[in-house]
Amino acid sequence: MHFSQKALVTSNAGKVLLAAAVLSATLFLPYLVPVPPSLSLSYVTQFSNRAASLLFIAGALLFAWLTRGQIAQADGTLRDRKLSIASLLIALVYTVVLLWADLFDTAVHRAGSEFYYNINRVMMLIGGLRPYRDFEYAYGPLHLYVPWLAWRITHWPILSYYAWWSFEWIAGTAMIWCIVRWMPFQQRWREFIFWGFLLLRSLDLWNEGLAYTPFRTMGAAFWILAVHTVWKRNQSSWRTALTGIVAVAFSMGIAPEQAVGVAAGLLVWFAILLWKVPGQFQRTPAVVFLVATAVLFAGCGAAGMFTTLLIFSKGAYSFPLAVSVLGLLILLTYLAAPCAALQQFLQRDFTSAALPLAAGGLAMIPSAFGRCDFGHLQFASPAMVCGIAWIQTRSTLRHMWTAAVLCAAIVPTLASQVQFVPSRVAQAIHTHSRRDRTHASPAATATTAAAQPATQGQDSAPAIRLAAPCTEIYRSPVLFPQSGQTPAQACMETGYFMGLINAFDEASLQRKIRELDQTPRKPIVLPDVPFSTSMPQAEADPKFLLEVESALWLPPARRAPFSYGSLQRYILDAYTPDPKGSNGFRIWRPKTIN
16 A cells, blocks of 8 residues: 655645644643533632543644654754763763652651552551552552562661662663663754753652652663564564563563553554565564453553542543643644654665654643643653654754743753752751751651651641551541551551542542441541531642643633542431540541431
8 A cells, every 4th residue: 555645735824724724723622622520720620631632632633644754844864863871871870869869858857748648558558458459549559569578678768768769760861871871863952852851840849658659650762662672672572572571561560551552553554564564574473462461451441540540530539631831842842753754665664663652642642631630740751752853853843842942841850950959958957957956866857757647638737646556447538647667557547549649539438438438437636627618629730731831821621629528428417526636637437326
C-alpha cells in the first residue's frame, strides 16, 4: 500500500488555523460532555478530561495526516552532538545536592507531602496486608516491595523508603541523560534539552513521592528508547522482543500507565516492522511479546492493580485543561510527535524511534490529561521527547519554541531553585542550631512529629495520645497517622483507603461504609470539629487553576462540589460522639442496636 506524501493543507496560514482548531476543540468542547459525580474540579466545572484526551488524539492524528507532518522546513545536514559523560557527572552532583538539601530539611522540619501516603502503604505491607486487595495503592508494586525488602534487612522502614527514593532520583538522572543521548534525529542542542528536562523534573523532588521520580515521569520514554537501541545495535528480533517484555514488566512495577505507554508504543512499532519490512523482524518474537504483555496485563488486572487507575479514568480528582502559556506549549509539543512519526513512515524509515515514541506517547495522553497541572501534563513522556526532538531539527520552530520555553518554564524554574534550595537549608540549619541550644532531643522531636495524624488536605494536626499496647482499636475513616513507628499506627485501622485519599467517587465511599459496618462495629476517631466540616472539600474553587495551571481564563462552577454525604449520614446513624474530645480529636462509639 502506497501513501502519498503530498499534503492536503500546504499554506502556513492553513496549518496555523488547523492547529488552532485542534487545540480549541481540546480546550473547550469537553465542557459540553457530562461528567459523573466525583471529588474533582473537572466535575465542578463540567469538563470531561476523557473527552479532551480523545479529541486531542484524534485531532493530532488528523493534523499530522492533512499536513503530512510538513509543518516547517527541515534544516540542512546537522552536526549531531552527543551528550558527554561530564554532563552526566555534573547532573548527578546536582541531584545529590538537591537530595541532601531536602533530606536535611526533612530531618529538621517535616517530610514532603507525598511521603506519608507512601510510607503508610509500605507499613501496610510490612504488617502482612496485600496491596491492591487489602489496601489501596495507586502505583506499581516496586514502590512497595523494594522498601519492604530493605526493611527486612535493616528493620528501619523510613530509612529504607528514603534510600529507595534517593536511588530512584540518582538513577533517574542517568535515565534522563540516556533518553536525550538516544533521542531520534540529528541534534545539535542535546545539552540544552538534557538540562531543561532535568531542571523541570527536579521540581518534583520536594514532595518526596516515589511516584514523582524520573522512574515514573520519564520511564516510558526511557524504556521505549532502550528497546529501540537494542534493536539498532543488534538487529536481533529475539533480543528486542525480550527486552521489550522486561521494559513493560518494569514499567508496570512503577505505574500502570507507564506500562500502557511502553506496550502500546512497542506493539505499534513491531506491527509496522512486520508489515513493511517482514524479513527484518521475525513474527515469532513479536507474537511472544504480544502474549507476554497480554498475560502481564491480565494478571495485574486480576490482582486489582488498575482499581485506582479506573477511578481516575472517570474524571476523579482531575483539573480542567486550562488555557495557559505553558499548557499550550506542552500541547504543541505533543502535536509535533505524530507529525514526526508520519514523516518517518512516509519516508520509509520504519526503524525510526519516532514511531514507537509517538504511538506510546499518544496512548499516555489520558494519563497526562487527568490532573492537568504542569507536572502531570508532561506525563506522556514518549510524545514529549519525540516532539521536542523533531522541533529541534527545524530552525523556525526551534527558535520560537526555545524562546517560549525559556521564558515560561526554564528561567522561572532555575530562579526558584537558586532561591529555594539555599533558603530551605539555611532555615533548617537555624532550626537545628536553636534546637541544640535548648537541648531538645532530636529523637523525641521526630517521634512527636511522626505521631501526628492528618486529614485530607491538611498539613498538620494535634497528636493522638494512644497508649501502647493498644487497649482498643479505632477505625479511622478520615484521619491517617503520618508514620508507621508510633502507637497511633497500631491503634488505628484506616481500611482499604488511607483516610479519604483516592476515595473520590460514590463507589469508594460505599466501600468505606461496608468496612465500618462490619460486626461487631469498632469505635472510630474523627477530628474534634463540627461534624459538617470534618470531611473538607479539596480543590472545589475554579480559582485554584490560577495556582496550578496559571490559567488565563477561568471556567465557571456549574455543579456543587462532590459531597461525602452518604458516609456522613452513615456515621450519624451508626455512631455517637463522646461528650468530650481530646487533643483535637473525638472518639465516636457504635450505637446500641435494639
